[in-house]
Amino acid sequence: MPGVVIVGAGQAGLEAAAALRTQGYAAPIALIGDEPHAPYQRPPLSKEYLLGKQSADHLPLRAPVYYEKHSIALRMGETVTALDRPARLVHTGKGEIHYDKLVLATGAHNRLLAVPGAERVLYLRTRDEADAIKGRIARSSHIAVIGGGFIGLEIAAAARIMGKQVTVIEALPRLMARAVPPLLSDFFLDAHRREGTEVILDATVQEITKNSVVLTGGRSVTADWVVAGVGVIPNVDLAYSAGLSVGNGIVVDEFLRTSDPDIYAVGDCADHPNPFASGRARLESVQNAVDQAKCAARGIMGSPAPYRDVPWFWTDQFGIRFQMAGLSGGHDQTVLRGKIEDRKFSVFFFKQGRLLAVDSVNRFGDHVAARKLLTAGTRLTPQQAGDETVDLKTLRAGG
Amino acid sequence: MPNVTYIAHTGESQTIDVPIGMVVMEGAVRNGIDGIVAECGGACMCATCHVYVDEAWLSLLDPIGEEQEEMLGTTAAERKPNSRLSCQIPMRADLDGLIVRMPDRQT
Ligand SMILES: Cc1cc2nc3c(=O)[nH]c(=O)nc-3n(C[C@H](O)[C@H](O)[C@H](O)COP(=O)(O)OP(=O)(O)OC[C@H]3O[C@@H](n4cnc5c(N)ncnc54)[C@H](O)[C@@H]3O)c2cc1C
Ligand code: FES
Numbered sequence: 001m002p003g004v005v006i007v008g009a010g011q012a013g014l015e016a017a018a019a020l021r022t023q024g025y026a027a028p029i030a031l032i033g034d035e036p037h038a039p040y041q042r043p044p045l046s047k048e049y050l051l052g053k054q055s056a057d058h059l060p061l062r063a064p065v066y067y068e069k070h071s072i073a074l075r076m077g078e079t080v081t082a083l084d085r086p087a088r089l090v091h092t093g094k095g096e097i098h099y100d101k102l103v104l105a106t107g108a109h110n111r112l113l114a115v116p117g118a119e120r121v122l123y124l125r126t127r128d129e130a131d132a133i134k135g136r137i138a139r140s141s142h143i144a145v146i147g148g149g150f151i152g153l154e155i156a157a158a159a160r161i162m163g164k165q166v167t168v169i170e171a172l173p174r175l176m177a178r179a180v181p182p183l184l185s186d187f188f189l190d191a192h193r194r195e196g197t198e199v200i201l202d203a204t205v206q207e208i209t210k211n212s213v214v215l216t217g218g219r220s221v222t223a224d225w226v227v228a229g230v231g232v233i234p235n236v237d238l239a240y241s242a243g244l245s246v247g248n249g250i251v252v253d254e255f256l257r258t259s260d261p262d263i264y265a266v267g268d269c270a271d272h273p274n275p276f277a278s279g280r281a282r283l284e285s286v287q288n289a290v291d292q293a294k295c296a297a298r299g300i301m302g303s304p305a306p307y308r309d310v311p312w313f314w315t316d317q318f319g320i321r322f323q324m325a326g327l328s329g330g331h332d333q334t335v336l337r338g339k340i341e342d343r344k345f346s347v348f349f350f351k352q353g354r355l356l357a358v359d360s361v362n363r364f365g366d367h368v369a370a371r372k373l374l375t376a377g378t379r380l381t382p383q384q385a386g387d388e389t390v391d392l393k394t395l396r397a398g399g
Numbered sequence: 400m401p402n403v404t405y406i407a408h409t410g411e412s413q414t415i416d417v418p419i420g421m422v423v424m425e426g427a428v429r430n431g432i433d434g435i436v437a438e439c440g441g442a443c444m445c446a447t448c449h450v451y452v453d454e455a456w457l458s459l460l461d462p463i464g465e466e467q468e469e470m471l472g473t474t475a476a477e478r479k480p481n482s483r484l485s486c487q488i489p490m491r492a493d494l495d496g497l498i499v500r501m502p503d504r505q506t
Contacts, residue, residue: 041440065431364469
């Protein structure tokens with residue numbers, strides 16, 4: 001009996017295998033990944049692990065005994081090179097494997113800079129890259145970080161905490177512009193500058209030399225070495241070559257099925273309809289990897305239910321805990337709860353009076369309440385959101 | 400090395416050495432104990448590492464932090480006074496012998 005083959009042994013692939021076993025799937029499962037390390041967590045790579053607060057022992061998502069106990073054939077260091085859909089077969093460098101159902105959990109790879117000297121730049125996605133960056137931080141005094149998104153800023157914060165001089169170079173006029181509103185960009189700009197990080201906005205990189213980053217306009221930033229976090233590109237080649245529909249990722253329906261109903265796609269690689277977005281979305285988060293894996297497993301088990309989980313995400317920078325619930329894209333109104341000066345506040349996003357998302361800085365209660373409100377579809381008015389005397393936890397669904 | 404006894408809702412029990420500095424959640428995940436899921440990897444974001452701490456040990460634990468308190472409000476199984484998130488319990492020498500019971504479900 002062929003069973004399920006999962007391509008990509010990141011968090012989404014691992015969780016798909018785990019969810020299948022939890023839901024009672026009894027046929028074989030093969031989990032194939034091209035990295036050398038068994039499935040591990042990525043979030044600590046730019047946080048605790050980079051800071052040396054956590055050793056490599058903490059990274060694996062499961063122990064080796066787990067795979068044995070649950071008969072999951074983990075095949076690391078193996079690349080899936082092609083899909084043969086008519087024959088229901090995947091080809092790898094080491095042979096071929098038959099499947100009944102296939103799960104694509106191929107994730108994403110880093111967008112690379114294309115400027116002279118770009119070969120000197122490091123990027124962070126994998127454990128090996130984290131080790132390389134850790135080594136470089138230790139041996140250098142001035143680091144340039146290109147890209148003021150979550151990962152760039154987490155690396156910048158870690159390097160600063162380790163006492164290095166840090167310059168962040170961002171092309172847009174504000175930090176994390178894709179993900180947060182100006183108020184939060186300003187808050188994090190201030191937080192990084194207060195800690196002594198130099199942040200240059202609106203700056204494009206022209207060239208990277210042995211000891212500097214040259215910006216358009218001629219300004220030069222001294223740097224022993226350079227790391228970039230300028231976004232990722234979903235890994236769609238395999239799907240595309242097999243004739244599956246591809247857009248901003250591998251295109252799937254609300255049950256996470258690709259244009260071939262026996263093939264699912266989950267995690268960072270999946271371009272999916274998301275009820276919290278105004279249409280389709282491709283999310284890069286632990287929540288999305290885990291919940292999509294469970295959703296695809298339900299489909300494979302023959303009890304499909306649409307993917308409807310509330311998106312959530314977190315980032316830690318200089319001890320500031322920033323948590324997001326929902327998706328704020330398309331909002332037409334924001335409401336502040338709490339005070340920015342206290343470094344404890346939330347921003348509530350509304351569209352035509354309906355709650356879309358909540359971004360919280362050190363306000364755990366708001367974040368948890370937001371997840372519950374969004375899950376239940378409970379009505380919250382902008383007035384209630386801004387009124388701290390209103391207890392968000394006692395609001396009732398349909399109320 | 401201090402040890403922790405993990406008791407599944409079915410009654411099955413496993414005693415595991417958990418090094419100091421590691422959290423109780425990791426002792427389970429690293430040894431293939433299924434009753435603790437830990438989707439967020441210990442970031443206090445998921446509440447799928449929920450355990451009931453044996454009463455005898457409760458007073459030794461650190462007070463529940465604000466973040467854990469909020470996440471404990473989202474556990475899949477019933478929250479009880481001895482509910483804790485096992486990713487928020489770092490192993491210490493004086494916790495040697497700790498007993499935790501795992502709920503029937505984490506999600
Ligand atoms: C540094 C960093 C920090 C992060 N921090 C956070 C955070 O704080 N909070 C949060 O929610 N999210 C965070 N994320 C995002 C989160 O880690 C990802 O969304 C999640 O790991 C996605 O899982 P995935 O399995 O879809 O993709 P991936 O983790 O990319 O896994 C896909 C795997 O498939 C392999 N693969 C691809 N093609 C093939 C093939 N043909 N054959 C075999 N193997 C293949 C890849 O090499 C990879 O190992 C962070 C990510 C990074 C990189
Ligand atoms: S592991 Fe997610 S809250 Fe403990």
